[in-house]
Amino acid sequence: MAEKRILITDDDKQTRDLVATFLGYKGYRVFQACDAMEALEMIEAEDIDLVVTDVMMPKVNGLEFIKRVKAVRPEIVAIVYSAYGNSVMTANLLKAGAFFYLEKPFDLEELDSIIQRGFEHFDMQSRNYRSVPSIKNRSRIKMIGESPKMLALFELIEKVADSDSTVLIQGESGTGKELVAQSIHELSTRRNKNFIPVNCGAIPDELLESELFGHMKGSFTGAVANRIGRFEMADRGTLFLDEIGDMKTSLQVKLLRVLQNRELEPVGASRSKKIDTRIIAATNQNLEKLVEEKLFREDLYYRLSVIPVIIPPLRERKEDIPLLIENFIEKFNRDNRRSVQGFDQEAMAALVAFEWPGNIRELENLVERMVILKGTGTVTLQELPDKYRGNAAKPRLETVPLPHGGICLSSAVEEFENKLILQALEKTGGNKKEAATLLNLKRTTFIEKLKKKKMFAPELAFAS
Ligand SMILES: Nc1ncnc2c1ncn2[C@@H]1O[C@H](COP(=O)(O)OP(=O)(O)OP(=O)(O)O)[C@@H](O)[C@H]1O
Ligand SMILES: [Mg+2]
Numbered sequence: 241m242a243e244k245r246i247l248i249t250d251d252d253k254q255t256r257d258l259v260a261t262f263l264g265y266k267g268y269r270v271f272q273a274c275d276a277m278e279a280l281e282m283i284e285a286e287d288i289d290l291v292v293t294d295v296m297m298p299k300v301n302g303l304e305f306i307k308r309v310k311a312v313r314p315e316i317v318a319i320v321y322s323a324y325g326n327s328v329m330t331a332n333l334l335k336a337g338a339f340f341y342l343e344k345p346f347d348l349e350e351l352d353s354i355i356q357r358g359f360e361h362f363d364m365q366s367r368n369y370r371s372v373p374s375i376k377n378r379s380r381i382k383m384i385g386e387s388p389k390m391l392a393l394f395e396l397i398e399k400v401a402d403s404d405s406t407v408l409i410q411g412e413s414g415t416g417k418e419l420v421a422q423s424i425h426e427l428s429t430r431r432n433k434n435f436i437p438v439n440c441g442a443i444p445d446e447l448l449e450s451e452l453f454g455h456m457k458g459s460f461t462g463a464v465a466n467r468i469g470r471f472e473m474a475d476r477g478t479l480f481l482d483e484i485g486d487m488k489t490s491l492q493v494k495l496l497r498v499l500q501n502r503e504l505e506p507v508g509a510s511r512s513k514k515i516d517t518r519i520i521a522a523t524n525q526n527l528e529k530l531v532e533e534k535l536f537r538e539d540l541y542y543r544l545s546v547i548p549v550i551i552p553p554l555r556e557r558k559e560d561i562p563l564l565i566e567n568f569i570e571k572f573n574r575d576n577r578r579s580v581q582g583f584d585q586e587a588m589a590a591l592v593a594f595e596w597p598g599n600i601r602e603l604e605n606l607v608e609r610m611v612i613l614k615g616t617g618t619v620t621l622q623e624l625p626d627k628y629r630g631n632a633a634k635p636r637l638e639t640v641p642l643p644h645g646g647i648c649l650s651s652a653v654e655e656f657e658n659k660l661i662l663q664a665l666e667k668t669g670g671n672k673k674e675a676a677t678l679l680n681l682k683r684t685t686f687i688e689k690l691k692k693k694k695m696f697a698p699e700l701a702f703a704s
Contacts, residue, residue, distance in 0.1 A: 243267075243268070243269045244268050244269065244289050244290065244359060245268070245269045245271065245286060245287060245288050245289050245290075246263055246268045246269070246270050246271070246288070246289065246290045246291070246292060246355070247270075247271045247272070247273060247279055247282055247283065247286070247288045247290070247291045247292070248260050248263070248270065248271070248272050248273070248291075248292045248293070249272075249273045249274075249275070249276060249278075249279040249291060249292070249293040249294065249297070249302075249305065250274070250293065250294040250297070251274050251275055251294070251297045251298060252294065253274070255294070256272050256274070257272075258348075259292060259348070259351070260272055262348045262351075262352075263292075263351075263352070263355075266352055266641075267641070267643070268355075271286055271288065275297055275298065275299055275300065276293075276297060276299065276300035276301075276302075276304070276305035276308070277299065277300065279291065279293070279305065279309075280305075280308060280309070280312075283309060283312070283313060283316070284312075288313075288316060289316065289317065289359070290316060290317040290318070290319070290355060290358060290359065291306075291309060291316060291317070291318050291319070292319045292320075292321070292351070292355070293305055293306070293318065293319070293320055293321075294320075294321060294322060295320055295321070295322035295324070295325075295329070295333075296322060296323075296324060302320050302322065302333070303329070303332055303333055303336055306318050306320065306333060306336045306337060306338050307336045307337075309337075310336060310337040314337065317339045317355075317358035317359065318337060318338045318339055319338070319339055319340045319341075319342065319351070319354055319355065319358060320333050320338045320340070320341050320342065321341070321342040321343070321344050321346060321351075322341075322343070322344055323343070323344040323345070325341065325343050325585075327581040327582035327584075327618055328581075329341075330582065330585070331566055331582060334562045334563065334566065335563075335566075337386075339354075339358045339559060340354045340357075340358065340589075341585065342354065342585065343585050345666050347659075347663060348659070349659075354589075357558070357592075375391065375394045375395055375398055376398065377398055377427050378394065380423070380426055380427055381394050381397060381398075381423045381426075381427070382419065382422070382423065382426075383416060383419055383420070383423060384560065384563055384564050384567050385557065385560045385563070385564075386559070386560065386563060387557035387559045387560045389552045389556060389557045390552075390557060390560060393420070393549070393551065393552075396549060397420060397423050397424055397427065397549070398427060400424060400547050400549065401423075401424045401425075401426075401427035401428040402427075402428070403547075404518050405546045405547050406499065406518075406519045406520070406521070406543065406544050406545075406546045406547070407421075407424060407519075407520045407521070407546070407547045407548075407549055408484075408520075408521050408522070408523075408527070408544045408545040408546075408547070408548050408549065409421060409520065409521070409522040409523075409549045409550075409551065410522070410523060410524070410527070410548065410549070410550050410551070411522075411524060411550060411551030411552075411553070411599075412524055412551075412553045412597075412599055413524045413598060413599065413601070414598045414599035414600055414601030414602055415524075415551040415552070415553055415554070415599045415600060416551055416599075416600055417482070417522040417524070417551060418437065418480070418482065418522070420522075420549060420551060421435075421437075421478070421480045421482075421520045421522060422435060422480075424478070424520060425477070425478040425480075425518075425520070428478070428518070430476060430477050430478055430518060433474070433475070433476040433477030433478075434473055434474050434475075434477035434478070435474070435477055435478045435480065436470045436473045436474040436477065436478070436479050436480065437480040437482055438451065438452065438470050438479065438480065438481055438482065439482045439483055440481055440482060440483045440484055440486050440487045441482070441483035441485075441486035442483070445488050445491070448487070448491055449491055449494065449507055450463070450467070450469065450506075450507045451469060451470060452469050452470055452471055452491075452495070453469040453471060453494070453498070453504045453505065453506050453507060454466075454467050454468040454469030454471075454472060454504075454506035454507070454509075455467055455469075455506050455507035455508050455509075456506055456507065456508035456509050457508075458508065459506075459507045459508020459509075460507065460508070463507075463508065466506075467506075468506070469504070469506060471498065471504055471515055471517050472504075472513070472515060472517075474517045474518075475515055475516055475517055476516050476517075477517065477518070478517070478518045478519075478520060479517045479518070479519055479520070480520050480521075480522070481495075481519060481520070481521040481522070482521075482522050483522070483523060483524075484521040484522065484523050484527075484544065485523040485524075485525035485527055485530055485535075485536060489535070489536075489537060492536070492537045492540050493537070493540075495540060496537065496539060496540045496543060498515070499519065499540075499543050499544075500543070502514065502515060502516070503515060519544070521544045527541055527545075528541070553596070553599055554596040554599045554600055554603065555595045555596055558592050561591060561592045561603070562588060562592070564600065564603055564604075565582075565583060565588070565591065565603070565607055566582070568603070568604050568607035568608070568611075569581075569582060569607060569611060572607060572608045572611035572612070573611060576611060576612055578611050578612065578614075578615050578616065579615070579616045580610070580611045580614050580615065580616060580617065580618075580619065581616075581617060581618050582618055582619070583610075583618065583619045583620075584618050584619065584620050584621065586620065586621040587619055587620055587621045587623070587624055590621055590624060590628055590629050590630055591603075591606075591624075591628060593630060594628055594630055606624075606625075606628065610623070610624070640652065640656075658693065658695070660679065661675070661679070661689070661690070661693075661695065662695075664676075664678040664679050672686060672687060672690070
């Protein structure tokens with residue numbers, strides 16, 4: 241893989257040097273700029289992949305800087321730090337396209353792991369990103385997402401909306417299948433007619449046929465009057481067949497016939513009716529596998545999947561998580577008359593790291609719960625339910641990759657030790673007794689160490 245090129249922008253030389261040295265040691269190609277103007281020139285000249293920047297800078301501040309970077313090179317990953325953060329600023333930075341906001345003082349290893357995550361999520365798509373054309377009807381798609389995968393999905397929604405072809409939406413539970421189906425309908429010329437959803441898994445088998453196609457009075461016990469089915473309700477509109485994988489095979493045959501002939505026969509009717517209904521089907525099951533197992537008809541599968549639309553799970557587009565959270569907070573504040581400002585950095589980091597098996601639905605439910613319980617202020621890591629605190633709750637002592645040319649073990653160990661000592665001093669505001677306790681050392685041993693290392697608490701703490 242090509243060497244990654246990182247640009248550090250900060251007017252404070254000491255911080256810049258420290259971060260630059262550390263990232264250089266981690267194997268990145270590092271560039272430095274003392275203000276936003278110099279940085280913008282360098283971005284053009286040096287083909288930068290990622291920027292790390294301070295917020296408080298003379299002339300052009302970090303937020304403005306990120307906006308300008310994103311305007312010219314949207315695929316650049318931006319990581320921002322500041323000692324003067326608040327949730328409004330964090331929200332603005334994330335809105336402007338920052339990948340992560342770090343509060344100062346921060347741990348350099350933490351910065352490195354955020355950088356790696358940033359690359360993971362932007363890197364593969366960065367080349368494609370530039371080629372994604374703008375989405376004309378973005379405002380009519382009521383879905384949140386700015387990751388390259390979601391932009392590609394919106395583009396596809398726009399294209400398929402423009403036709404009457406059958407669409408098969410596949411995606412894990414809670415990824416937004418129904419929302420995608422609604423968006424396709426909203427963007428199509430059928431938008432002034434009905435969008436009718438049917439959950440094929442929730443309606444008992446024996447009722448589903450009449451539910452879909454309608455029935456004639458007296459055609460079965462309980463059929464007290466003629467009734468039109470959902471296909472007809474969606475005439476000139478869109479019928480959304482959700483959980484299509486749950487439909488039993490005998491009904492699959494009938495559905496196939498309707499799709500082929502564009503006409504249907506209500507239960508008990510002697511004549512068929514023409515219909516003009518667009519079909520969108522969805523499933524969270526692997527339909528190809530069901531076809532192999534003979535649980536789903538192959539011919540119907542091909543009929544339905546004229547245009548397959550696959551929604552990526554949330555864990556594959558983690559950069560959308562802060563944006564989704566921000567929107568959900570706003571919505572649940574509004575609905576419940578609450579005024580929660582946001583999640584603090586640690587909580588946000590844990591939520592971004594989480595794998596989200598229930599996808600957006602799970603995230604939405606968690607935010608709703610936190611907004612209602614918390615009411616005001618900022619949600620902290622400790623306030624999150626246990627399962628979401630995950631790795632963030634455990635100490636992260638990452639392994640250092642052994643460079644090709646080898647390493648000097650004693651100085652590497654020493655550096656590691658120094659970092660932990662500095663952190664302990666920072667956390668305790670320079671109180672040596674408390675810092676020693678954090679490191680499980682006797683106070684005297686700790687002071688001996690500091691003397692030997694010529695370390696003095698406040699000056700060396702990376703907190704400028
Ligand atoms: N991109 C998105 N932006 C905003 N909200 C979203 C997005 N995707 C999904 N949601 C919300 O997440 C919830 C789940 O979405 P939806 O019901 O469309 O998912 P699904 O794939 O049909 O789930 P299931 O498989 O459980 O039926 C809904 O409340 C929806 O509004
Ligand atoms: Mg659904």
